[in-house]
Amino acid sequence: MLHTSPAPLGTHLILDLWGLTPDLGVEQMREVLIEAAGRAGATILHDSFHDFEGRGDQPGGFTGVLVLAESHISIHTWPEADYAAIDIFMCGDARIDEALEHILGALDPRRHALHRIGRGIRERRI
């Protein structure tokens, strides 16, 4: 018979943010994400952040990833669109919603959209 696996192996939050209230630089954003990982109880294995050169008065935005023992957190920003794309992917006992809550509180976006995806769910024959 086909059986649907009851629990996902991990949870992946896809978070779109517009109009971040504080104008954070890459180092401040790195600190926000590190704190978010900490609140989730996740273990950071590595982090990598890169600032892009802007054009004229326009900042270039940045990209950053925290590699976790429980998966990852990433951010990519588009200052010209007043937009940031975040994803938070955690498995195991990590408290992903505490990470989410910290990020939303620290960035205080004018608007956001969240999609929650269970990863590793499948139908299997048993």
Place this chain on the structure above:
Amino acid sequence: MLHTSPAPLGTHLILDLWGLTPDLGVEQMREVLIEAAGRAGATILHDSFHDFEGRGDQPGGFTGVLVLAESHISIHTWPEADYAAIDIFMCGDARIDEALEHILGALDPRRHALHRIGRGIRERRI
């Protein structure tokens, strides 16, 4: 009036894979993802891969991220569930479907599920 932005700023592919045919180690998987980024025409800023210790005969799996100028590619594996979670997020002129095609060809999963998410699409007042 409300206007729906016609094009997303980036495309995010959420890829679940079961039953990878070749039993790739972390270094081989890193090469597959680097080649995928190259086929997409993406620029790799950094990569970070970590192998987890297994228990007894059970391999521990691994986690890895390529940080791209065009966003990122990540993989997290659960050998005990015969499962790997990949996400490919690219913006700009990167040819994300060429990256996807390379990954599916190289990993040859018994089964996969793909979700395609447009990132940074919003309704805006004009």
